[in-house]
Amino acid sequence: xxxxTIHSLLDAAAQETPDAPAIRDATGRWTYxxxxxxxxxxxxxxxxxxxxxxxxxxxxxxxxxxxxxxxYGTSRVGAVFVPLNPAMKEFHLRSVVGNAEPKLVLTDAxxxxxxxxxxTAPVHDIADVRPDLAPAGEDTGAGPGETEAVAPDxxxxxxxxxxxxxxxxxxxxPHAQVTFAxxxxxxxxxxxxxxxxxxxxxxxxxxGLCKVLMTCVARCEIVLADGESDLLLLxxxxxxxxxxxxxxxxxxxxxxxxxxxxxxPVPPVRMFTNTGAALPQSTIDALRTRFTGARVVRxxxxxxxxxxxxMPPEADRDCPDSVGLPLPGTRVxxxxxxxxxxPVGEVGEIVATGPHVMAGYxxxxxxxxxxxxxxxxxxxxxxxxxxYGWLDDDGYLYFQGRxxxxxxxxxFRMSTLEIESAAMDIPGVRAAAALPPGDGHGLALFVExxxxxxxxITELTKRLELPKVPTVCRVLKEFPLTLHGxxxxxxxxxxxxxxxx
Ligand code: ASP
Numbered sequence: 001x002x003x004x005t006i007h008s009l010l011d012a013a014a015q016e017t018p019d020a021p022a023i024r025d026a027t028g029r030w031t032y033x034x035x036x037x038x039x040x041x042x043x044x045x046x047x048x049x050x051x052x053x054x055x056x057x058x059x060x061x062x063x064x065x066x067x068x069x070x071x072y073g074t075s076r077v078g079a080v081f082v083p084l085n086p087a088m089k090e091f092h093l094r095s096v097v098g099n100a101e102p103k104l105v106l107t108d109a110x111x112x113x114x115x116x117x118x119x120t121a122p123v124h125d126i127a128d129v130r131p132d133l134a135p136a137g138e139d140t141g142a143g144p145g146e147t148e149a150v151a152p153d154x155x156x157x158x159x160x161x162x163x164x165x166x167x168x169x170x171x172x173x174p175h176a177q178v179t180f181a182x183x184x185x186x187x188x189x190x191x192x193x194x195x196x197x198x199x200x201x202x203x204x205x206x207x208g209l210c211k212v213l214m215t216c217v218a219r220c221e222i223v224l225a226d227g228e229s230d231l232l233l234l235x236x237x238x239x240x241x242x243x244x245x246x247x248x249x250x251x252x253x254x255x256x257x258x259x260x261x262x263x264x265p266v267p268p269v270r271m272f273t274n275t276g277a278a279l280p281q282s283t284i285d286a287l288r289t290r291f292t293g294a295r296v297v298r299x300x301x302x303x304x305x306x307x308x309x310x311m312p313p314e315a316d317r318d319c320p321d322s323v324g325l326p327l328p329g330t331r332v333x334x335x336x337x338x339x340x341x342x343p344v345g346e347v348g349e350i351v352a353t354g355p356h357v358m359a360g361y362x363x364x365x366x367x368x369x370x371x372x373x374x375x376x377x378x379x380x381x382x383x384x385x386x387x388y389g390w391l392d393d394d395g396y397l398y399f400q401g402r403x404x405x406x407x408x409x410x411x412f413r414m415s416t417l418e419i420e421s422a423a424m425d426i427p428g429v430r431a432a433a434a435l436p437p438g439d440g441h442g443l444a445l446f447v448e449x450x451x452x453x454x455x456x457i458t459e460l461t462k463r464l465e466l467p468k469v470p471t472v473c474r475v476l477k478e479f480p481l482t483l484h485g486x487x488x489x490x491x492x493x494x495x496x497x498x499x500x501x
């Protein structure tokens with residue numbers, strides 16, 4: 001069981017490297033010993049509130065060292081951590097709280113009134129309970145009954161996925177799956193004890209949450225920078241000495257833009273790691289120009305399996321269109337619509353199998369049955385991602401887009417991704433999102449650029465076959481983004497509605 005529960009990762013780090021820096025936020029810094037003490041204090045408080053194995057603890061708080069301690073502390077008592085984005089509004093909170101049925105809710109002064117409206121469980125304001133969370137000096141051992149009840153198959157976290165039209169749904173993340181994926185990622189990405197990892201993502205997204213665990217596995221330090229001002233980004237990267245920066249394309253574009261204007265020394269970044277959406281080649285090139293020698297690692301993942309493929313960092317310039325190899329100990333299959341395996345080079349649905357595949361959606365049997373299946377022959381879990389791609393002879397995955405991103409238009413099969421990457425290839429285009437022809441509009445493209453729409457279309461005709469050139473092009477000053485920094489496609493589509501575009 002050792003090493004397969006969330007809190008056991010921290011136990012090991014606190015034992016082996018108690019004085020190593022573990023975690024830093026805008027207000028201070030903790031070693032592994034201090035993080036562990038804060039986690040144990042939170043566990044003690046939870047127990048005092050009657051929280052135990054399997055109870056859901058909803059936490060809607062900004063990212064901080066304290067929040068990371070709560071994550072480990074919740075695990076320690078066998079309860080289920082349910083981190084919600086502080087930006088989540090009452091409309092979604094209502095359905096999320098109804099679905100999670102928490103036994104306890106923890107938030108801050110701005111969040112408390114709303115959560116009290118939507119929850120029948122006790123809602124605590126962190127400001128009131130903070131005095132009870134002070135670590136007790138003698139509280140260092142596991143203590144009787146503290147942890148032995150927690151099993152690797154127990155549910156550790158519910159991650160609510162955002163951005164769909166329907167109510168958010170929660171991915172069931174058991175301890176074993178989460179710890180397996182985090183260990184595998186730490187290994188393939190080669191995190192080192194002297195790394196400083198800059199995390200700009202909320203802990204309500206598995207991308208941010210798992211960074212806390214991965215740095216713990218590597219005994220290195222995480223800088224929590226979610227919620228800090230964009231303008232301070234580069235300064236913060238510099239003063240914290242960051243060496244690894246997880247990105248999504250919109251964050252990468254911002255870093256490139258800020259670095260272009262910055263006059264100070266370049267932060268010592270050795271590696272950028274991207275997931276969430278495809279990173280355009282032009283952004284990769286710009287990162288390499290600004291941060292000489294830095295690796296830019298492409299990856300592909302879904303919360304439903306945490307991460308599916310990673311490009312080995314030392315091969316970041318090989319197979320430039322690939323998103324890498326399956327995590328060690330896992331496999332990627334490419335299946336046709338009937339579920340039969342397709343040969344190398346053929347495009348089909350990306351299906352992941354291995355110990356990283358999560359355990360379904362919480363209280364949602366229909367969606368679980370659709371995405372989480374079992375191989376009828378081997379009984380292995382199969383995650384049907386709904387994404388399309390192909391494998392080459394060496395097992396590298398090439399991502400083609402979501403099922404919804406692939407479409408047939410004027411007799412051509414195409415994907416929004418290829419249109420977006422052609423647009424991003426145009427100098428002066430900072431962001432691009434293509435929408436397939438839909439209700440009342442043709443093939444559309446949104447760009448963030450100083451060029452005008454006509455110039456963008458002219459440049460696109462030099463790069464794409466004519467049917468793939470959008471009939472509508474809109475230039476925006478700023479792109480609407482989801483809470484995780486991905487393009488907010490529904491909001492973009494709404495901009496087209498009603499204008500006869
Ligand atoms: N969770 C995925 C990853 O870490 C990314 C995503 O959810 O889009 O790769």
